[in-house]
Amino acid sequence: TQLLEQSPQFLSIQEGENLTVYCNSSSVFSSLQWYRQEPGEGPVLLVTVVTGGEVKKLKRLTFQFGDARKDSSLHITAAQPGDTGLYLCAGEWRGSNYKLTFGKGTLLTVNP
């Protein structure tokens, strides 16, 4: 069973601050996805990364995939209350047969 560690588990910050969430595995990902989930709803995809060293930007969100494809980070600049939610990373490894394994998530609260 592949394990995917996400940190921090909880994060409470003030509006306008920056933050970074991390996702790590001991194995090489074939692909990694970041999702955001709001209470009472299913997760919604933010980004997919597949190439080592890849950087993707989505407005104030920046996603990095480690060169060795074992880790990823999500950085939010100038956080807003609307960014509040559960951020999940999910990965596939070689041989995982299309099964996506999720981390435990980072519960972000942005206070006005």
Added chain:
Amino acid sequence: DTGVSQNPRHKITKRGQNVTFRCDPISEHNRLYWYRQTLGQGPEFLTYFQNEAQLEKSRLLSDRFSAERPKGSFSTLEIQRTEQGDSAMYLCASRGGMNTGELFFGEGSRLTVL
């Protein structure tokens, strides 16, 4: 709405009763997944179908749990003799044929076992 549909959205039952959840995936998606999620945690994989074939089951899926996808379209997840520990959100997701395709989730079915 052509997204993933789950019902019922909420189910409250007494311990020992059987419950069944239904998932209607996006019509052209051949892969369908069931996950379980407890409050503040990430989704835990339960099982996965490619068309009508159940390709993998988690050890979390005890013999009280059974999932089917009889015609490769909708799927059902049945829990027999429910226990309080079964209380959770049951999420269904579907996925198309791309190797790095995203999962499209339904809104989930929340189960409360009293």
